Every structure is written in structure tokens, then in C-alpha cells.
Amino acid sequence: MYRIIISIWLLGFVSLGIKAQEPADFNTINRKTYQLYLSQKWDSVIIMGKQALKQEMDFYYLRMRIGIAYYSKKHYRTAARHFSAALEQNQGDPVALEYLYFSRLYSGQSEQAGWTREEFKGELARKLPPLAPRFFENLSLEYLYNKGVDDDIFKDPAELYPLSTSGQQSTTRHFSNASLAFTNRIAPGVRLSHAFTYLSKSNHYFSSDGITAIYMSEQQVRQYQYYLSPEFATRTGSLFTPMLHIIGISSQVPYDSNQAFQGGSSIRLGYLKQTDIVTGLGFVQELGKVNLHLGAYYSKLNQADQFQNRLGITWFPMGNLNLYAGGYVNSQYEINPGLDGVIRIIPELMFGFTIAEKVWIDMNGSMGDMTNYLENNGMIVHNSFAEVIEKKIKLSLSIPITEGKSMFYMGGMWTSNRSDFSASDPGTTDVSNTIYYNAISIYGGLTWKF
Numbered sequence: 001m002y003r004i005i006i007s008i009w010l011l012g013f014v015s016l017g018i019k020a021q022e023p024a025d026f027n028t029i030n031r032k033t034y035q036l037y038l039s040q041k042w043d044s045v046i047i048m049g050k051q052a053l054k055q056e057m058d059f060y061y062l063r064m065r066i067g068i069a070y071y072s073k074k075h076y077r078t079a080a081r082h083f084s085a086a087l088e089q090n091q092g093d094p095v096a097l098e099y100l101y102f103s104r105l106y107s108g109q110s111e112q113a114g115w116t117r118e119e120f121k122g123e124l125a126r127k128l129p130p131l132a133p134r135f136f137e138n139l140s141l142e143y144l145y146n147k148g149v150d151d152d153i154f155k156d157p158a159e160l161y162p163l164s165t166s167g168q169q170s171t172t173r174h175f176s177n178a179s180l181a182f183t184n185r186i187a188p189g190v191r192l193s194h195a196f197t198y199l200s201k202s203n204h205y206f207s208s209d210g211i212t213a214i215y216m217s218e219q220q221v222r223q224y225q226y227y228l229s230p231e232f233a234t235r236t237g238s239l240f241t242p243m244l245h246i247i248g249i250s251s252q253v254p255y256d257s258n259q260a261f262q263g264g265s266s267i268r269l270g271y272l273k274q275t276d277i278v279t280g281l282g283f284v285q286e287l288g289k290v291n292l293h294l295g296a297y298y299s300k301l302n303q304a305d306q307f308q309n310r311l312g313i314t315w316f317p318m319g320n321l322n323l324y325a326g327g328y329v330n331s332q333y334e335i336n337p338g339l340d341g342v343i344r345i346i347p348e349l350m351f352g353f354t355i356a357e358k359v360w361i362d363m364n365g366s367m368g369d370m371t372n373y374l375e376n377n378g379m380i381v382h383n384s385f386a387e388v389i390e391k392k393i394k395l396s397l398s399i400p401i402t403e404g405k406s407m408f409y410m411g412g413m414w415t416s417n418r419s420d421f422s423a424s425d426p427g428t429t430d431v432s433n434t435i436y437y438n439a440i441s442i443y444g445g446l447t448w449k450f
Contacts, residue, residue, distance in 0.1 A: 029057055033065050042069035060089040064096060070319070071099060076107035077289050077319035094124045101128070108321045109286060111189055111233030118188050130188070134450065137185040141178075142445030148172035149419070149437040154204050157215040165431045166210040167423040170219065170385045172439065175201035181227075189233040195379060199223035207254055209424075214254045216269075224248040227379050237286030243378045245278035247301075251385075276301045280308075282377040289316050293328065301372040301383045304336045308374050312348070322357065326350045334372060338426030344369045360398040362411075367391045391416040401446075410444035 029052045036044045049066035052058075067082035080103035086096045097119055104113035118130050149171050154160060161169065181195040205219035229243040253272045280297030295310035312328030328348040335341045346368035354360045370389040373382040382389055396411030421433035 025055075026057060026059075030059075030061065033062060037065045037068070040072070042072050045069040058085070058089075060086050060093075063089070064099075067096075067099060067103075071103055074106070074322070075319035076103040077109075077316060079103045079319070080107065080109070080112075081288065092119070092121065094120070094122065098124060098128075106320060107316070109237070111231075111239065112235070112237055112286070114188055115233075115235045131185065133187060134185045136450050137183045137191065138447060138449045139180075139182045140445055140447040141180055142443060143179075144177040144441055144443035146172070146175050146177070146439055146441040148174055148417070148439045149204065149435065151204075151217075153435065153437070154215075154217065157206065160433075160435075161206045161208070161213065161215065162421060162431050162433050163208055163213040164210060165421070165423060165428065166208055166425065167421055167428070167431070168205070168207040168386075169419060169421045169433060169435075170206075170387065171204040171419040171435055171437070172384055172387060172417070173202040173204060173218070175199055175221075189235075191231040191233075193227075193229045193231060195225075195227035197223075197225040197227070199225070205252075216252070216254070220252040222250045225381075229377060229379075239282075239284040241282040241284075241377055243278070243280055243282065245378050245381065247276040247278070247381065247383070249274050249276065276383065278374060278378045278381060280374075280378050282310075289319055290314070291316075295377065297374055297378055299372065299374060299378075299381070301381070302385050304334055304372060306332055306334045306372050306374075308332045314350070321360075322354045324350075324352050330366075330368075330373075332373065336426070346370055346373070358399070362396045362398070363394065365391075365393045386420050386422040388418050388420065389415045390418060405449050407447045408444075409447070411442070413441040413443075415439045415441070 029048065033045055033048050033052070036048065045065050046069050049062055049069070052062055063082045063086035067079045067086060070076075070079035070082065080100055083096050083100040083103060087093060087100065090096065097116060101113050101116040101120075104110075104116060114131055117128055120128055120130070151173065177197060177199045179195055179197040181193065183194075184192040186192055199222070201221040201223070203216075203219040203221060205216040207214050225245065225247050227243065227245045229241050232240045251272045251274075252269055255268060255270050276299070278297060278299040278301070280295060280299075283294040285292045291314040293310065293312045293314065295308075297306075297308045297310075299306045299308070309331045310328060312326060314324055314326035316324045326349070328350075330346040330348060332344040332346065333341055334344070346366055348364060348366035350362070350364035352360065352362040367390065370382055370392065371384075371387065373389070374380070375382070392413065392415045394411065394413040396409055398407055398409040400407055415438065417437055417439055419435040419437070421431055423429075423431055
């Protein structure tokens with residue numbers, strides 16, 4: 001950036017001569033903001049610059065000085081707005097373009113930064129050439145372990161479960177989840193994200209046909225998932241993310257083999273396989289210090305249909321990634337065979353900050369009946385059968401390993417859950433047999449950027 005500062009100094013000096021015939025008010029603003037700029041009195045540059053803009057006094061060098069003042073204070077999103085205004089008055093200026101590029105990059109607007117980089121020419125283009133397509137733009141690995149219900153609750157299953165009512169109930173003991181994700185950079189503004197996930201789960205499982213009841217203390221469930229999401233970013237700060245998530249589930253279940261001695265029945269264990277899907281569209285619009293988030297999704301999970309919508313904002317008060325806060329409202333309409341549709345509203349809050357730009361801390365929490373529920377543009381699916389997350393609090397720490405290249409992260413999540421009895425007859429509403437419990441998850445991972 002040293003070369004850029006020198007360039008602006010020269011441009012500011014030249015501007016005094018070019019505008020010598022302008023009215024005195026202009027000369028005063030030009031001279032004082034230039035002197036304040038040279039003294040690096042950034043707050044004063046901003047105050048005087050804003051006053052000039054209110055008086056409809058707007059010119060290239062004023063915008064550049066205000067932009068550099070905000071940039072020096074790490075208010076990158078606000079700086080980008082002034083560099084863009086400077087470019088409207090001096091199109092193709094390499095100094096303004098380079099500042100605009102880094103402002104967008106450091107504020108988390110990587111797609112917008114990529115579009116700006118496409119406009120570089122001459123020496124600037126040789127130093128920072130356009131980003132070429134790449135099969136691996138980034139790669140991440142993650143592992144999560146969840147500890148669910150306390151096994152002591154199930155010491156006497158005959159007393160716990162409704163033996164004479166036909167239906168089933170599943171309660172999470174624990175599970176492990178491993179995932180691999182990577183992104184392809186296809187072209188400017190176009191990316192393709194993939195994620196492969198394997199989940200191994202153990203449940204307390206109860207099943208009854210009204211005559212014979214079966215309890216399994218360690219029902220095994222295996223889940224294989226593939227997530228695909230193209231990303232299309234526009235020059236105006238819009239991001240469209242359609243997605244498809246395919247979930248293959250293999251659940252251990254009892255069945256009657258009808259091969260017992262003297263014509264009786266024999267209960268054996270087999271695996272029930274099913275494939276569920278999630279599809280939808282996410283949308284983000286950058287609006288200065290605020291990002292607007294919208295989403296609409298359809299899923300077919302656990303033999304039910306779900307329609308989920310998402311509306312929220314993320315606010316970056318300092319114009320950079322060092323501090324943010326956000327709020328979302330998620331609505332879900334679920335249709336189960338033989339039952340009336342159910343509408344659920346799930347509010348969500350999030351907050352994050354950095355400590356000395358060495359450690360990033362992210363927190364979020366949500367509450368409501370989260371069952372067959374989607375998060376993170378449909379990448380995360382809460383699809384445990386007949387189980388509901390009522391409250392959720394999540395905390396994560398991210399630590400850069402190499403600047404701009406790799407990141408280590410770890411975190412934990414607490415959830416308040418309930419397990420409900422699912423009766424075979426949809427008209428049975430007097431048997432809920434609800435089991436309440438808390439669960440803890442810990443996770444960690446690595447992300448590499450190539």
C-alpha cells in the first residue's frame with residue numbers, strides 16, 4: 001500500500017493546481033482535507049468530508065481521501081462505497097481500483113473483490129491477475145461427536161414405554177459425524193460447492209404393534225449424504241445459491257420372519273433403507289453494512305413434506321469482519337400423512353467478534369420446535385425420527401494457521417431435546433410419552449484455501 005499512498009499524495013498535490021479557478025469553498029475543502037490526509041488525521045478527514053458531501057461538494061480526490069481514512073480505520077465496507085464513488089468520476093483509475101479490491105476482500109465480500117480484480121489493467125493486472133478457474137479453491141474436514149440422552153432413564157423399558165399402543169419411539173444415545181467439503185471456482189462469480197457426510201448413530205428404540213413390544217438399547221443408524229450448491233454472484237452484490245441435498249438412511253429395525261417353531265413368529269433385525277431429499281434456493285444481498293438473507297426450501301424427510309422459509313439480516317457495524325450481529329426468522333410448514341399441517345416459527349440470533357484479529361469467536365442460538373429442520377442453506381439437516389430440538393446454543397472458535405490460507409476451528413453446542421412417541425394410528429393423540437433430555441456436541445475441523 002506504500003505505492004498507493006505516494007500516488008494519492010501526488011494526485012492531491014496536482015488537484016490544488018487543477019482546481020485553482022474553482023470557488024473559494026471548494027479550495028478550502030480541498031486544501032484542508034488534503035492537509036488532514038497528509039497528517040493522517042483520519043477522523044477529521046471523515047468529518048470534513050461528510051460536511052462537504054452534505055453541501056453537494058463531491059469530487060474524486062475528496063472521495064479518495066474519505067475512502068482511505070475509512071480504510072485506515074479498517075471500516076472496509078464504508079471505504080468501498082467511497083472508492084466506488086471515486087471510480088464513477090475517474091473510471092479505471094488503478095489506485096481507486098486497488099483500494100476497492102482490498103476493501104471488499106477484507107470485508108468478506110470475496111465475490112465482489114473478484115469482480116473488481118477483473119477490471120485491473122497494466123501493472124496492476126500483472127501484480128494481481130484475474131483469478132483463474134480452479135478445481136480445489138478450498139477444502140475442509142470436520143468431525144463432530146454428540147452425547148445424547150442418559151442411559152439410566154431406560155433401566156426399566158416396560159415401565160417407560162406404552163406397551164399396548166401401536167407405534168414407535170427413537171431417542172438419541174450418541175452419534176458421530178464426519179464431513180469433507182470443497183469448492184470449485186468455475187468462472188468469475190461462479191462457484192460449485194460439494195459436501196460429503198457420513199453419520200453413525202446409536203438410539204434407544206421402542207416398537208410395538210399393540211401385541212408384541214420390542215425394545216432395542218443400541219439401534220444402529222447409518223446416514224450417507226451428498227450436498228451440492230452452485231453459487232452465482234453478481235457485480236451488484238447479489239448472491240444466488242440453489243442447492244440439492246440427498247440423504248441415504250439405513251436404520252436397524254425389527255421384523256417378523258414368520259419362521260419360528262410350530263408356525264409361531266420370530267423377531268429378527270434387519271435394515272430399513274430410505275432416501276430423503278432437500279432442495280431450495282438461498283439469496284444474499286449486500287447493502288452497505290448489512291447483508292439481507294432470504295431462503296425458500298422444500299424437503300421430504302421421514303415420510304413428511306416440509307416447506308421452510310428464512311428471512312434475516314447480518315449487520316457489520318464496523319464495516320469489517322471483526323464484529324457482527326444478526327437475527328433471523330425461520331418458518332416451517334410440515335405435512336404428515338393423515339394429520340393436519342403444522343406451522344412452526346423458529347427465531348435465531350447470532351453474534352461474532354475477533355480478539356486482536358488472532359481468534360474469531362462466533363455464537364448463535366435458536367428456539368422453537370426444530371424437527372426435520374434445515375440450517376446453513378440446507379447443508380445441515382436435523383432429521384432424527386420423532387425427535388425435536390427445542391433450544392440450541394452454539395459457540396465456536398476459529399484460529400488462522402497461515403494468513404489467508406488455512407484455518408483451524410473448534411466448538412461446542414448445547415441442545416434441549418424431546419423424544420415423542422409416534423403412534424401408528426394418526427388419530428391417536430392421547431399417548432405422547434415425551435422424554436426430555438439435554439445433549440452436548442463437540443466438533444472441530446480444518447479449512448485450507450488454495
